[in-house]
Amino acid sequence: MSTSSLPQTGEKPRVREWPLRDYAHVLFTMGSIVLLFLFITLSFVASQFVQGSMDQQAASRFEREVQSVQRRIQERLTAYHHTLYSAQGLFSASDEVNRSEWRSFVESLQLSRRFPGLTGLAYLPRVTSGELSDYIRTVQRDTSITGMGYPDFEVHPEGERDVSYIVTYVEPFSGNEDLLGLDASAYQMPTLERIGETGELTSVGRFDLGKPEAEYVFLMPLYRQSIALQTVRDRRAALRGFVAAAVNPQAFLGTILSEEQTAGERYTLEIIDGSDTLLRSSFPSGRMDIGEDEEVITVDLPIQTAGLTWTIRGQAPTAFGLETGELKLPQLVFLGGFGFSWLLFTVLYLFTHSRRNALRIAQRMTGELGKFQLAVRNAANHIIITDPTGVIVYANPAVMRTTGYSPEELIGKTPRLWGGRMNVDFYDQMWKTIKDRKEIFTGEVVNRRKTGDEYDASISIAPILDHQGVLYGFVGIEEDITDRKRLDKAKSEFVSLASHQLRTPLTAMRLTLETILSDTELHLDIRHTELLQHALEYGIRMADIIHSMLTVSHIEAGRVSLVLSDINFCEFLREVIAEQGPVAAIKKVGVSLDCSGGITLRSDAKLLREIVANLLSNSIKYSEPEGKVKIRVSSTEDFVSISVSDDGYGIPARDQNRVFQKFFRGENIVHKSTDGTGLGLYLVHSLTTLLGGNVAFQSEENHGTTFTVLLPLTPPADGKEEDSHR
């Protein structure tokens, strides 16, 4: 068994990509674009709607504004009328109202304070042409207010009229002096008669009353008390005069409009009588008037009273009463909608895009997964996957051949079902390797099939780790090696027996020769002795060959297990050199050792001896007689290096890449020596590797060779401790 680090995750296997048929992608993309335009259009419509509703809001707000002005004008006019009703009441209460009483009455009304614009109240009695001279005299002598009366009083304009309605009292008198004696019938007779017939308060229009501005005149008829006023005829008969009110429109409207104040808003108000503009005011005063090219709201409202029809016209910008923030609302709505549309489009587009990518990745992964699954499913080897506790989550069909159980029978169970027959130490070691060290565990086990038969298996278990090193589970691969083991055993037994059978006659031959050669009583002549000596050498060589072949066979069968001990390296080398001493002596090759200090090497002494002996014997063998062989040793903290140099035949350059192959022999030495199996360097290489080291060489033909072996001072893992002999 041995452990090794996990293989690096290699490049991802390339899997052919399947074409992606995704019409939905096109649909989504087009849909996104259509939605983009739809939402932009909707934003525009919404902003127009907001604009419209704001305009409407402004218009109705302005209309309410103008209405309030209209109402106040109407109310003021009604108040003016009430002065005339009061005057009518005054005349109803007593048949005669003298000039002084009229003045008191008008003063009590406090015109300038309570009725601004009402410039005067007058009394116009009916005077027939017959009564005229008496009438004039009466007025001229009227001293109720001034002691001297009105000596200059006369009726104007001049002319003969059957009936006159003459301004007799007018208050306040100051400013209205010119009106005294004015005969209204000279200007308005038909109107006066009509008013008398209807009995209604009526405006007779605007007149130049000799004042700075023309004023409106309102008339209220007065009737005699005694007569019932059922019909037009009744009223015509009972008519005894009029009370009149003069109203200066500018003063009257000006006071109303001066009360008008809507903070910050720009607008104009105009009061129009037919084609005449009575008054035009812009608000706020001092601010720029409404421009001609400006878009405006125009509100026209009628003012009707006592036969009078005015129009109040208001004009304001379309944004009347709207806050600065509100003004931008439609643009904001549009911009917001526009932005939202783009956002929506972007989101949809990205969604579509990532959906496509996700689909592609999903398809690719599904494809890859499918292929991996198929590969694992059809693998010849038994493959199982377990969770971290060892419970099987997957088993491929090949498990049937090894264990006899179907994959379905294994899922949810643990490998103890067919395994678990090794000793506790084995499983301890296994769990430590795969779970604690997270390394691959390999080993050979004896398991039991469903049928109860035992079988040999080679197992390898690898932890499944994610990128963070978190354990997901294990993948276990098992191979039934029962047949191979049986075959190995048979082969090994054969080799063992064959070598035994070869060695036995060889032993007999060697012993015989040795016995003869050592028997001093035989008195062999020198020629016989040489022959027997040669025979013995060939016997020794044959023993060496058998030894090498057996060793190779053992290494190849993996049957060599290391037996470690502490080796005093210099001492050890001296021993090996001494063993080869006789051979070197024969060729007169000098062997020198350069080894100092107490280098202690922990290794397998027998295998190490094999390595050094092979190299040394080669050096001696392939040296010229009287050549020099040097052995040098050096060490570092972890390694010891032994180099064996000779100044012999060397290895031809063309052969150098085959030096460590089995049965290699240099072309140059094949002709010189028949001695040699071609196994020596192969053994050196195999054994060095087994001991965790390596071997290299430098050689030049006819100049010599240096082999250098590098060995670890501490042994490779997996060795057996042993102190005794070999």
Add this chain to the structure above:
Amino acid sequence: MAKKRILIAEDEEFIANLYKMNLEKRGVDIEIAGNGQQALAAIERQVPDLLILDLLMPDMDGFQVLQALKPKNLTLPIVILTNLSQDIDKQKCQEAGAKDFFVKSDLTVEDLWNKISKYL
């Protein structure tokens, strides 16, 4: 001092005699047993100073001799002289109490004597 006695268990009579001939020259007494049972019988009669044991022998092989001797707890040193050379064989012998393990064909008599004399 009496001569040391070595018991050689070896089925090849010719080889056994060659060893006997060469070792006796070095001043020891050699007794030969042709198989395991004879070896055990010889030990039963008189425990030698050293047992040189072959492994592959008819009737009762060297491994069985080792197993049979183990419970007797003798002080008798045993060295294996055989033509088997696998690690497994060496290991088995060592576990059964053998002191040394030699391959017959690889040793001269001189080599053998050098290696066993320390047990005498």
